[in-house]
Amino acid sequence: MAASVAIDAGVPIVEKKYLKAKDYITFSMARFATAAISGLVQGYLLIFYTSVLGIDPIKVGTMFLIAKIWDGINDPIMGVIVDKTRSKMGKMRPYLLYGAVPFGLVIIAMFLPLGGVLSSVGKVAFMYASYLLYDFLSTLVGVPLDGLPAVASPNSEERAKIISVSRIVGSIGEQSGLVLYSLFIIFMPMKDTFLMMGLVIGIAAPVFMILGGLNVKERIKPTGENVHILDGFKYMFQNKQFLVLILGLLLTFFRNLVSAMQIYMVTYIYGDGSLNIAFALPGAIASMIGMLFAPWLKRRMDAKKLFILSTVVHSVMLAIVYLIGYQVHWIVTAAVMFFAMLPVGVINVAPHLMVIDTLDYWEDKTGKRQEGIAFAIVSLRSKVSSAFKDYFIAFLLATFLFATPLTSAVNDHSPWQLQVTLDGLFMMFTVIPAVLNLVCIVPFLFYTLSGKRMAEINARLAIKRMLEEGGGEDAEESGEGKTVGWMSLEDILRDPAAAKDPDAAFGVVGRMSLDDMVAYPPVADKQTADAVTEEAPKCEEEIFVKEGCEPVTEEEKMELAEKQAVDEYEKGGDL
Amino acid sequence: MKKKIIVAVLLLALALTALVGCSQTAEEFYRDLDKSIAETAGKLDEAYGILSGLTTYRYTTEVYLESMSNYDAVNKKFPDEKEWYKPSFGYEFVRDGNAEYVKITAEDTTYEFWYDGGALSQTKVDGAVVAEIPADKREGYDLFRGYFFESDTQYNLAFDIVDRYHDIDSEARADSVAAARAEGILGTDVVNFLTYDITLNGGVTEGWRTLSTDDGVTAVTGYDEDLKISWSEVETLAIGNMCISLQKGSITMIEMYNEIIGAYHKSEEQAWNNLTADNWYGDRIEADKLILTFEYPSKKVTVSVPAK
Structure with missing residues (x-):
C-alpha cells in the first residue's frame, strides 16, 4: 500500500485512517459493557451490601479498602503481563476475549441475595470473595480495554475520536444499572431487583466485550523492551507528566459522590426508590451533552484549562443545589442538577485524552511506549479512587448515623432515617463534593502537555512511525488518506x-x-x-x-x- | 514466576485475614451494646436535665402514621394487595410558664386548646369556642411531655427502654436489644437510641431464644452479627428509634420513629423438589414518625401563647 505521508516540501502531510465504522461501534459496545458493569458495581453494590445483605457500612468500606491491597498487586502485574504478551491477536485482545465470560459470571454471583441463606460470617466472606474476584477480572479485562485505543491506530486524531465516542457510549452504559433498577423495582422486591440487574448485565456484557475484542485490531507494534514487575512504578515516577495526571485523577473521587448518592437521595430523602431514573436522568443527559461539546470546547482552550474550568463550574452548581435545599420538589433538584452535571461530561473525556498524550510524550522522550503499564496504573487509579469514594461514603454514612435496614429479615424495608442523617445525605450529594472537588485541580496546575508542546511531540512521533514502517507500507488502511x-x-x-x-x-x-x-x-x-x-x-x-x-x-x-x-x-x- | 505467584497468594491471604474480627460473638455483641449505652449515659443525663428544665418553648411537628388495615393478625397472613390507613395531622405546642397552647390540624379541622396551670381553660374548633370535643383529640396534649415524662422526674418511653435494657440480665436480653450513641456532628450534639423489642407468639417468653447464634435460624435481621429471628415464633418486632439534637446547650430537635414488623407466612413452591413449603417472613404493618422542632425566645422568635 502506498505511503500516505509524503516527506516532500510543499506536499501536504497526510495521515492515514485506520479505523472503520465497525471498529468504533464494536469498541464502543465493549466500553458500554464495562461501563455498565462499573456503573452497576459503583452505584449499587454498597447499597446491596448494606441494604440487602445487611452488612455494616463500615465493614463494607473496610473491605473496599482492603481490596485495594489486592489491586496494588494485580494491576501492575497485569500491566506487565500485557506489555510482555506477544500473540497473533496482539497484546491486549486475548485478555478481553477470554476474560469476558468469567467476568459476566462473577457479576451475576455478586448480586445473589444470600442474606437469608448465609451466616453473618458467611456473608462477609462471600462479600470479600466475590468482590476480590470481580476486582481481579475487572483488571484482566479493563487494562487491555483501556489500552486498546492507544494501539488501535497510529493516527492520534482517530485515537482521540474512538476514545471520545466510546466514552460517550460508555457514559450511556454507566446508566444501565439506573435504567434496570428503575424498571425492575416496579415489579419486584429490592433484592430480586439487584439479582435481575446482575443477570441482565452479567449476560449481555460479555457478548459486547467479545464483539469489541474480535473487531478492533492492534496496529501499533510493541516497542520490544524487556518489561519487569517494578517497571510500572518506575514508569509512573519517571514520567512526571503521567504522575501529575494520575495524582490529579486520584483526587477526582469526591466528584463521584454525586452519582453514588443519587439512590440514597431518592430512597431516603424523597422516599421513593422508583424515582431513581427520573431523578438521575437530567444529570445523565447533561453529562452526555457535556461530552458532545467537549471537542468543541477543546478547540477554544487546552485540556488542562478545560478540566479546571469545568471542575469549578461543577462545584459552583452543586453549591447552588445545596443552597436551594431538599425541601423543594424533587423535580426542582433534578432540574438544577442538569446544569450541575453539564461540566461533568467534559471532565470525563479530557483526562483520557491526556493519558495518551503522556504516552506519546514518553515515547518521544525515551523511545519506549508502555500502554500496558500506563493503563494498568490508570485502572489502579480508578479503583483506588473508587475505593476511596466507597470508604469515604461509608465513613460519612456512619458519621451521619445512617441506619442499616433490616432488609433481609423484613422485605424491602427501609427504616426511618434521622434528620441529621437526611441532612448529611444531602450534603454528601452536594456541598461536600462541591468543596472537595476543587482539591483535584492542584496537581493539574503542574501538567504541561498541551498546545504547541504536544503538537510538536505528535509531529516527531509521526515521522518516527513513518520511518519505522517504511512509509506505512505494512500498515492496514481503512480508506483514503486524510490531509491534516x-x-x-x-x-x-x-x-x-x-x-x-x-x-x-x-x-x-x-x-x-x-x-x-x-x-x-x-x-x-x-x-x-x-x-x-x-x-x-x-x-x-x-x-x-x-x-x-x-x-x-x-x-x-x-x-x-x-x-x-x-x-x-x-x-x-x-x- | 512461581515466586511471584507465591508472593501474590500470600499477600491475598494477608488481606483475607482482615476477615478475622469482622464477625462478633454473641458476648462481644452484647458487650458492645452495653458499652455504647454506658458511654451515652452522660449525654442522656445532660439532655434529660435540659428537657426537664424547659419552661418557655414552642415546637411544631407533622405527624406521620401508617397502618396496614387488612393484615390478618390472627392467621399471620399478608393480603395480596396491602391497604394502608394513613392519617396525618399537624401539631403545634407553646408553653410559656404556666400557660400552654395546643393546636392540632386534622383532616381540614383545626382544634385549639388553652391550658392554665395544666387545666384546660378553653377549646376552639375551627375558630369557634366549644364546650366539649372528642376525648381522643384532647389526648394530644403536649406530645413532648407525654413521650418523655410520666411525671416531672420519671423517664418515660425511649429513656425507659434504655433503663429497662440495663435492668434485665443478659439471658433475658434475647427479646430486647438496645443501642445508643452520642456524638457531635457539625456543631450539633446528637444522642441516638435504637431499640428492638420482640413479642413472641401468645406472649410466651420462655423456652427458646429469638436472638440466636444458631445458623439454622432462617432469617437474619442484619442489624448486627448474631442477631437472628425465627419469624415463625414471633408475633411482632417493634423498632424504636429516638434522637435528640442539641445545639449550644438547647434542644433543637427530637425525633421518634417507631415501626411494628408483623410476622407472616405464605406457601411457596420449591422448584427443585416439587413440594410446597410454608415460609415465614416479616414486614412492616405499622409505622409512625414524629419530629419535634423546637424554638425559643430570641430577637427573631417570639414564643407566647396566642390570645384566646
Whole structure:
C-alpha cells in the first residue's frame, strides 16, 4: 500500500485512517459493557451490601479498602503481563476475549441475595470473595480495554475520536444499572431487583466485550523492551507528566459522590426508590451533552484549562443545589442538577485524552511506549479512587448515623432515617463534593502537555512511525488518506519558529501555525485542500532554494527529507 | 514466576485475614451494646436535665402514621394487595410558664386548646369556642411531655427502654436489644437510641431464644452479627428509634420513629423438589414518625401563647 505521508516540501502531510465504522461501534459496545458493569458495581453494590445483605457500612468500606491491597498487586502485574504478551491477536485482545465470560459470571454471583441463606460470617466472606474476584477480572479485562485505543491506530486524531465516542457510549452504559433498577423495582422486591440487574448485565456484557475484542485490531507494534514487575512504578515516577495526571485523577473521587448518592437521595430523602431514573436522568443527559461539546470546547482552550474550568463550574452548581435545599420538589433538584452535571461530561473525556498524550510524550522522550503499564496504573487509579469514594461514603454514612435496614429479615424495608442523617445525605450529594472537588485541580496546575508542546511531540512521533514502517507500507488502511495540514514535517522540524509566522511565504513554512493545525483540524483540512490545487509546486521549489539543496528526482527529494528528519529526531533537541 | 505467584497468594491471604474480627460473638455483641449505652449515659443525663428544665418553648411537628388495615393478625397472613390507613395531622405546642397552647390540624379541622396551670381553660374548633370535643383529640396534649415524662422526674418511653435494657440480665436480653450513641456532628450534639423489642407468639417468653447464634435460624435481621429471628415464633418486632439534637446547650430537635414488623407466612413452591413449603417472613404493618422542632425566645422568635 502506498505511503500516505509524503516527506516532500510543499506536499501536504497526510495521515492515514485506520479505523472503520465497525471498529468504533464494536469498541464502543465493549466500553458500554464495562461501563455498565462499573456503573452497576459503583452505584449499587454498597447499597446491596448494606441494604440487602445487611452488612455494616463500615465493614463494607473496610473491605473496599482492603481490596485495594489486592489491586496494588494485580494491576501492575497485569500491566506487565500485557506489555510482555506477544500473540497473533496482539497484546491486549486475548485478555478481553477470554476474560469476558468469567467476568459476566462473577457479576451475576455478586448480586445473589444470600442474606437469608448465609451466616453473618458467611456473608462477609462471600462479600470479600466475590468482590476480590470481580476486582481481579475487572483488571484482566479493563487494562487491555483501556489500552486498546492507544494501539488501535497510529493516527492520534482517530485515537482521540474512538476514545471520545466510546466514552460517550460508555457514559450511556454507566446508566444501565439506573435504567434496570428503575424498571425492575416496579415489579419486584429490592433484592430480586439487584439479582435481575446482575443477570441482565452479567449476560449481555460479555457478548459486547467479545464483539469489541474480535473487531478492533492492534496496529501499533510493541516497542520490544524487556518489561519487569517494578517497571510500572518506575514508569509512573519517571514520567512526571503521567504522575501529575494520575495524582490529579486520584483526587477526582469526591466528584463521584454525586452519582453514588443519587439512590440514597431518592430512597431516603424523597422516599421513593422508583424515582431513581427520573431523578438521575437530567444529570445523565447533561453529562452526555457535556461530552458532545467537549471537542468543541477543546478547540477554544487546552485540556488542562478545560478540566479546571469545568471542575469549578461543577462545584459552583452543586453549591447552588445545596443552597436551594431538599425541601423543594424533587423535580426542582433534578432540574438544577442538569446544569450541575453539564461540566461533568467534559471532565470525563479530557483526562483520557491526556493519558495518551503522556504516552506519546514518553515515547518521544525515551523511545519506549508502555500502554500496558500506563493503563494498568490508570485502572489502579480508578479503583483506588473508587475505593476511596466507597470508604469515604461509608465513613460519612456512619458519621451521619445512617441506619442499616433490616432488609433481609423484613422485605424491602427501609427504616426511618434521622434528620441529621437526611441532612448529611444531602450534603454528601452536594456541598461536600462541591468543596472537595476543587482539591483535584492542584496537581493539574503542574501538567504541561498541551498546545504547541504536544503538537510538536505528535509531529516527531509521526515521522518516527513513518520511518519505522517504511512509509506505512505494512500498515492496514481503512480508506483514503486524510490531509491534516499544509506543511512538510521537515519544515516544522527545520524551522518551527517560522511555522508560526502567518505572513511567511506560502509553501516555505506553511499557511498555518502548528497550533492552528492541532486546534482547528477542519480548517487545516480546507486550507490544505486549497493549497494542494493552487500552491504546491511553488512550495516545493522554495523550500529547497532556502535549504540550499538541489533535488533532482522525486526519490532524491524523499531520501533527503528522510535523512533530515532522522537527523533532527536523533538529536532530540528542542523544537 | 512461581515466586511471584507465591508472593501474590500470600499477600491475598494477608488481606483475607482482615476477615478475622469482622464477625462478633454473641458476648462481644452484647458487650458492645452495653458499652455504647454506658458511654451515652452522660449525654442522656445532660439532655434529660435540659428537657426537664424547659419552661418557655414552642415546637411544631407533622405527624406521620401508617397502618396496614387488612393484615390478618390472627392467621399471620399478608393480603395480596396491602391497604394502608394513613392519617396525618399537624401539631403545634407553646408553653410559656404556666400557660400552654395546643393546636392540632386534622383532616381540614383545626382544634385549639388553652391550658392554665395544666387545666384546660378553653377549646376552639375551627375558630369557634366549644364546650366539649372528642376525648381522643384532647389526648394530644403536649406530645413532648407525654413521650418523655410520666411525671416531672420519671423517664418515660425511649429513656425507659434504655433503663429497662440495663435492668434485665443478659439471658433475658434475647427479646430486647438496645443501642445508643452520642456524638457531635457539625456543631450539633446528637444522642441516638435504637431499640428492638420482640413479642413472641401468645406472649410466651420462655423456652427458646429469638436472638440466636444458631445458623439454622432462617432469617437474619442484619442489624448486627448474631442477631437472628425465627419469624415463625414471633408475633411482632417493634423498632424504636429516638434522637435528640442539641445545639449550644438547647434542644433543637427530637425525633421518634417507631415501626411494628408483623410476622407472616405464605406457601411457596420449591422448584427443585416439587413440594410446597410454608415460609415465614416479616414486614412492616405499622409505622409512625414524629419530629419535634423546637424554638425559643430570641430577637427573631417570639414564643407566647396566642390570645384566646
